Amino acid sequence: MRRIFLISTFCCFLYGCSLGPEKPDDQDVWLYANPSSSQLSDSLLLALNNNLEAKLYGNINSLVVIRKDKLLFENYYDESFRNRTKNLGQASMAVLITALDLLIRDGYIENIQQNIVTFLPEYQSIFNAEPDKELITIEHLLTNKSGLSWVQSNAFPDNLNDLSIMKLQSDWTEYVLSRPLEADPGLRYVPNSGAGVVLARVMENALIDTDLLTYLKEELFGRIDIDEVVWETDPSGTLDGGSGLSLMTLDLTKFGYLLLNGGRWKKARVISNEWIFEITKTTLKLDNTINAGYGWWRFADGVLDLETNDLFFADGGLGQQLYIIPHLEMVVAIHAENYSQGFFNSSTFIFLSVLASLEPNEN
Secondary structure, eight states: OOOOSSOSSHHHHHHTGGGOTTOOTTOOSSEEOOGGGGTBOHHHHHHHHHHHHTTTTSSEEEEEEEETTEEEEEEEOTTOOTTOOEEOTTHHHHHHHHHHHHHHHTTSOOOTTSBGGGGOGGGHHHHHHSGGGGGOBHHHHHTTOSOBOOOOOTTSOGGGOHHHHHTTSSOHHHHHHHSOBOSOTTTOOOOOTHHHHHHHHHHHHHOSSSOHHHHHIIIIIGGGTOOOOEEOBOTTSOBOTTTOEEEOHHHHHHHHHHHHTTTEETTEEOSOHHHHHHHHSOSEEOSSSEEEOSSOEEEOTTSSOOSSOOOEEEEOSSSOEEEEEGGGTEEEEEEEOOTTOOSSOHHHHHHHHHHHTBOGGGO
16 A cells, blocks of 8 residues: 555644645645644544555545545555556446536537437447337436346346446447337336447547547546546447546546536636536435436435535445535545445445544534
8 A cells, every 4th residue: 555645643634744745746736734624533534544554444445535625635545546547437427427518518419318319320220120219318328218128237147247248249339229128218217337338429429520538538637637547448449438437536536526616627617517417416216315317326315414415426336436515515536446345335434434524513
């Protein structure tokens, strides 16, 4: 484990080791400060750090906490370090969906009610074979309601798991679209990482004079000071919009900070605030604890002891999580590689520990 700048002893909290020699020259986004300067408990975060070092939460790679425009906690574990990109898993789709606003802004896509067949002429034979697939809209991809048959549970072996089978194909979009319709589009919610691949292909085809990754680097990542972007593709060259994006944890935090500030970066508009509201609002109540948006998640009312339930987050499936809490002016980014823990996992409890470090009148 390589420590970066914060938390080696409790004295560091008291006397400000956050301005240590490893502060990068190009990190001009946030001020460094001790947690207590923004009403978080130094001692509780130190205890959390000790537990992370002891691997009590499994395989945690990193934890970053921003509050009130200050970088309060940044540490790396299990041979990870600041400049190493890490895969975001299913949180990749939350980033891709957020970026969809840019294509709508620039006129490449009119709205999310457009049928995907409009953008996928190379797959017209698939739509001809099952005409009801022409009813699938972009919005259906965002809400996991395409109606396409899809099995993605870890409970199924690879030869019955569509996600595993898809990754053996030469064209992942073709595989997803070729799955039979088991419900009318818009009717049934079925988690489907393949929908992120199809969405990426739709966005790629919508662009006229550039490829999707180049466009995203110029219009999104580059504008929020993210230089290192690794996005895997399928063999046909389509971005894996479902799980292929890798970023440094501090860069993932920058993305969360963009959303915290309503889509602005250093006073410049990048993503519309209206789009952020649209994709993070509840579109489906899955149970009494969790609600789904467009690639983003919300806790149901009463689950967390927050004065205002405006929290939304992205989840990667293995503990890669990005939390944005607007009324607390807080972003929490966690990267982990914990398999078979379920939706509420070690990273969730790490986040809850960060919340618990808030002074009682600050939640």
